[in-house]
Amino acid sequence: xxxxxxxxxxxxxERRIPVKRNTLxxxxxxxxLAVFAWVGWANWELRKxxxxxxxxxxxxxxxxxxxxxxxxxxxxxxxxxxxxxxxxEDLSGKKVSLASYKGKAVLINFWATWCGPCKIExxxxxxxxxxxxxxxxxxxxxSTDDLDRDDQQKLGDDKxxxxxxxxxxxxxxxxxxxxxxxxTPYGGLDAMPTSFFVxxxxxxxxxxxxxxxxxxxxxxxxxxLGK
Amino acid sequence: MPWIRTGIRLxxxxxxxxxxxxxxxxxxxxxRSILKGAAVEYLYPEQVTVTAGKANIVVLHFRIAPGxxxxxxxxxxxxxxxxxxxxxxxxxxxxxxxxYPAATEFVLPLDPGNKLSVYTGEFAIQARIVAEPGxxxxxxxxxxxxCDKNQCLPPKTILVPIDVIxxx
Numbered sequence: 421x422x423x424x425x426x427x428x429x430x431x432x433x434e435r436r437i438p439v440k441r442n443t444l445x446x447x448x449x450x451x452x453l454a455v456f457a458w459v460g461w462a463n464w465e466l467r468k469x470x471x472x473x474x475x476x477x478x479x480x481x482x483x484x485x486x487x488x489x490x491x492x493x494x495x496x497x498x499x500x501x502x503x504x505x506x507x508x509e510d511l512s513g514k515k516v517s518l519a520s521y522k523g524k525a526v527l528i529n530f531w532a533t534w535c536g537p538c539k540i541e542x543x544x545x546x547x548x549x550x551x552x553x554x555x556x557x558x559x560x561x562x563s564t565d566d567l568d569r570d571d572q573q574k575l576g577d578d579k580x581x582x583x584x585x586x587x588x589x590x591x592x593x594x595x596x597x598x599x600x601x602x603x604t605p606y607g608g609l610d611a612m613p614t615s616f617f618v619x620x621x622x623x624x625x626x627x628x629x630x631x632x633x634x635x636x637x638x639x640x641x642x643x644x645l646g647k
Numbered sequence: 648m649p650w651i652r653t654g655i656r657l658x659x660x661x662x663x664x665x666x667x668x669x670x671x672x673x674x675x676x677x678x679r680s681i682l683k684g685a686a687v688e689y690l691y692p693e694q695v696t697v698t699a700g701k702a703n704i705v706v707l708h709f710r711i712a713p714g715x716x717x718x719x720x721x722x723x724x725x726x727x728x729x730x731x732x733x734x735x736x737x738x739x740x741x742x743x744x745x746x747y748p749a750a751t752e753f754v755l756p757l758d759p760g761n762k763l764s765v766y767t768g769e770f771a772i773q774a775r776i777v778a779e780p781g782x783x784x785x786x787x788x789x790x791x792x793x794c795d796k797n798q799c800l801p802p803k804t805i806l807v808p809i810d811v812i813x814x815x
Contacts, residue, residue, distance in 0.1 A: 533726040534792055535799040540757050564801070585726055611798040630798035631757065 497607065498627055503528070503618040504605035508562065508596035511583050516596055518560070518622075525552075525644035526618045527559045527637075528606075530599050533585040534565070535612040537631035542589045544634040548641055549593055555645055556620065561591060562599035564609060617644040686712050686793035686800055689807045690769070699780040699813035702743055707732070707772045707807060709789065716765035717791040719750030723764050728792035728802045732772050739783035740811050746773035755796055778813035785809045 498504075503526075507517040518526070529545060531538035549559045563582050568574035579597065586595050603609040606616065610629070617626040617640040626640040690708040697703035711717055718727045734742040748771060750764040774787075787807035793800045 532799070532801070534728050534802065536724075536727075536755055536758070536761075536763065536794060537797055537799060540755065566802070581726070611800055613798070631796075 496627070498616065498624045501624055502622050503616060503624050504602065506602045506605075508598055508602070510594055510596050511579060511586065516560075516594055518618075521558060521560070521618075522622055523556070523620055525555075525557045525620055525641065525646075527557070527641060527644070528562060528616045528618065529559055530562045530564055530606070530609055530612060530614040532564045532612045533582060538613040539589060541613055541631055541634075541637070542591060544637055546590070546592060548634070548638055552641055552645065557641060557645060559593040561586075561593060561595040562602075563595060563597050564599040564603070564612060565597070566600070567598055615640075617641065619644045619646060685805070686715050686803065687717060687789065687791055687805060688712075689789070689805065692809065694810040694812065696812040696814055697776065697778050699778050699815050702775050702777055705774045705776055705809070705811075707774055707787075707809070708769065709771070710769045711767055711793070715793050715795050716753050716763070716767045717793045719764040719766055720747035721750070721764060723762070727763075728790070730766065730789065730791045732774060732787065732789050732807070734774075734776070734785060734787045738785045738787075739779045739781065739813070740785045741777045742787075743775040743777055745775070748772070776811070778811050780813045780815050783811045783813065785811050 503518060505518050507515050507519075510516050518528070527545065527549075529541075531542070545559050545561075549557065565578060565582055567578045582595070582597060599609065606614070607627075613629075613631065615628045615637070616624050617628075619625050625643045628636065628640065688710045690710055692705070692707070695703075695705050697705070717730055720729050720731065722729055730747070732742070732745045732747075734740055748766065751767060753763045753765045753767070755761065755763070772789075785808070787809060788804050789807055790802065790804040792802040
């Protein structure tokens, strides 16, 4: 066998090319790995930021309590809408309509003689009524006590009991009876006390279910007065 | 690739959103259950066997929803509605007397001077009944009025179904 050039010289010359290529390939692979690492890190960062944003949204979503102190507000559908009209008897038998209070800010306070928390807030309502009456504010107390309309004797006793409670609480504002008859348009009146704050145009601007605080009630009265 | 990242972000957002809705939904349900659910639940017994024609004591167990209380059989305020157990006439079983448990005192945080006489948690009523011979599906009743510290539910009457077997 005859070689055209020495084996050594051939090997040296050919060996240089694969070394350069290997270095290049390793460099490219390292570069790609670095790019993947960067993309992975960037993606992790983006996901972390997205998660933080989403968690912030979750927190905001839970912070929508009603004035009752943390529970979702079942009365919200009435807010911003005209207060459902009604005409109920007062304790003397005279019909009183909500429409007759147009032009005034009105707090419709549903209560009952058997409701302890109602009796706690009644003195606050009396004080606030006296404080804001001159500005065109009135409270309408609406009793939701059961009335036995099938038995005149019992009906009379039911009315007497409500009147007795009104006297005991020294309520100076109008108290209407048979509030249960308008429960449906007012959201069901699931619990007492329940209050609706109506502005001068007859629109419900706020609602509260359960005992809140005098400050909360006053803030809603101001809202109804447009202050 | 951007669409993969967008996809991952959307999926993450959807999962977190679903979790948020789940948490909100559960909060809504728990709040509603206080208002719409049973404030008082009859537990047991479903069936009792008694000697017909003689007075028998039957102990009936009830449970009040957590966070709520009902007025005792003898509330202190004249306007509060007492808890009363009754059996309608014509049921084949007559209620001679009902023994109510001792009440506990409860004070509303904003009215510390007013001590209420209430039941909370589980309680039992001892009903002294006289049954006629035979099987009687009695629909007894418990009337009560429940509140928590901020609000009160309207008075309610629940059925207390008991299968009373009067043996001679």
